[in-house]
Amino acid sequence: MGKLLLAALLAAFALLPPPSGPAPSAGAGPGDPFGPDLRARIARAQAYADSRPGVTGIVLRDRRTGAVYRSPAAGTLIWACSTPKLAMAVDLLLREDTGAIALSAEDRELLHRMLYSSDDAAAHALWTRYGGETEFGRRFPAYGMTDMRFSDRHPHHWGWIRTTADDLDRLIEYVLTRLPARHRDHLVRELRAVDVNQQWGVWGAGPSAQPGNKNGWSDDNDDGSWIMNSVGFAGPDERYTLALMNDTGVVAGGEEAGRETTTKIAAILFAGYFGA
Numbered sequence: 594m595g596k597l598l599l600a601a602l603l604a605a606f607a608l609l610p611p612p613s614g615p616a617p618s619a620g621a622g623p624g625d626p627f628g629p630d631l632r633a634r635i636a637r638a639q640a641y642a643d644s645r646p647g648v649t650g651i652v653l654r655d656r657r658t659g660a661v662y663r664s665p666a667a668g669t670l671i672w673a674c675s676t677p678k679l680a681m682a683v684d685l686l687l688r689e690d691t692g693a694i695a696l697s698a699e700d701r702e703l704l705h706r707m708l709y710s711s712d713d714a715a716a717h718a719l720w721t722r723y724g725g726e727t728e729f730g731r732r733f734p735a736y737g738m739t740d741m742r743f744s745d746r747h748p749h750h751w752g753w754i755r756t757t758a759d760d761l762d763r764l765i766e767y768v769l770t771r772l773p774a775r776h777r778d779h780l781v782r783e784l785r786a787v788d789v790n791q792q793w794g795v796w797g798a799g800p801s802a803q804p805g806n807k808n809g810w811s812d813d814n815d816d817g818s819w820i821m822n823s824v825g826f827a828g829p830d831e832r833y834t835l836a837l838m839n840d841t842g843v844v845a846g847g848e849e850a851g852r853e854t855t856t857k858i859a860a861i862l863f864a865g866y867f868g869a
Contacts, residue, residue: 650758674809737763794823821851
C-alpha cells in the first residue's frame with residue numbers, strides 16, 4: 594500500500610504546473626544570473642582594469658536578477674572626490690520632505706549645477722548652508738555609504754571623504770529603489786543629462802544604454818595621483834548599476850589615463866549589449 598500511494602503522489606505531482614515566479618532574464622545561463630555574454634564581458638573588463646595604472650574598484654549590479662559582481666578592489670578606500678554630491682542631493686530632498694528645511698529656488702539651482710557639471714562652488718554653498726559634516730556626514734551612511742570616513746589631515750567636507758566602490762554601489766541603489774518616485778525620477782533625469790565634462794566613466798556604456806552618471810575627479814590625492822570615479826546606471830529601466838573608483842597612482846597624464854580606464858570598462862561591459 595505504501596509503494597502504491599507514493600507512486601500515485603509522484604504521478605499527481607508531475608501533472609502540476611511549474612511554480613510561478615519571474616522568468617529568467619534573456620541570455621542568463623543555468624546557474625549564472627549574469628548570463629554567458631555579460632559574464633564574458635565582466636572577465637574582459639576586469640582583465641583590462643588589471644592592465645591599467647593604479648587600482649580600480651568595480652561593482653556591477655543587475656537590478657532585475659540581483660546578480661552582483663565585485664572586483665577584488667571594490668572595498669578599497671579611495672578619495673570620493675565629487676561623488677558625494679549625489680548623496681548631498683538625496684539628503685537635501687529627503688530633509689525637505691520632513692519639513693526640516695525649505696529649499697529655495699536658488700538652492701535648487703545650486704543642486705542642479707552640482708549634478709549637471711559637478712560645480713564645486715554650488716556644492717560648497719549647499720554643504721555650508723545646510724549643516725556640513727554635522728548634518729550631511731552623519732546621514733550619508735543611511736544612504737549606503739557605510740565605509741566612508743573623513744581624514745584628520747583634511748577639512749571635513751564632501752570633497753575629502755574616503756569611500757569605496759561598494760559604497761557608491763549602495764548609494765546608487767538607494768537612489769533607484771528607496772527614494773520616493775518623484776525624487777528618484779528627478780535624479781535619474783539629472784544624471785542622464787550631465788554636461789560634457791561628466792560624459793565619461795559609466796557614460797562609456799554608449800547611447801543605446803541610456804546611461805546616467807555622477808563622476809568625481811581630482812589630482813589632490815596626497816601622493817599626487819589622480820582619482821577618477823564614476824557611478825551610475827545603464828540599460829532599460831536603469832537595470833544595471835555600475836560603480837567605478839580608479840586611483841591611477843603617480844603616472845604621467847593621470848587624468849587622461851583614469852578617464853580612459855573608467856570609460857573603457859563601461860564600454861567593454863555594455864557597448865552593443867542593448868543593440869545599436
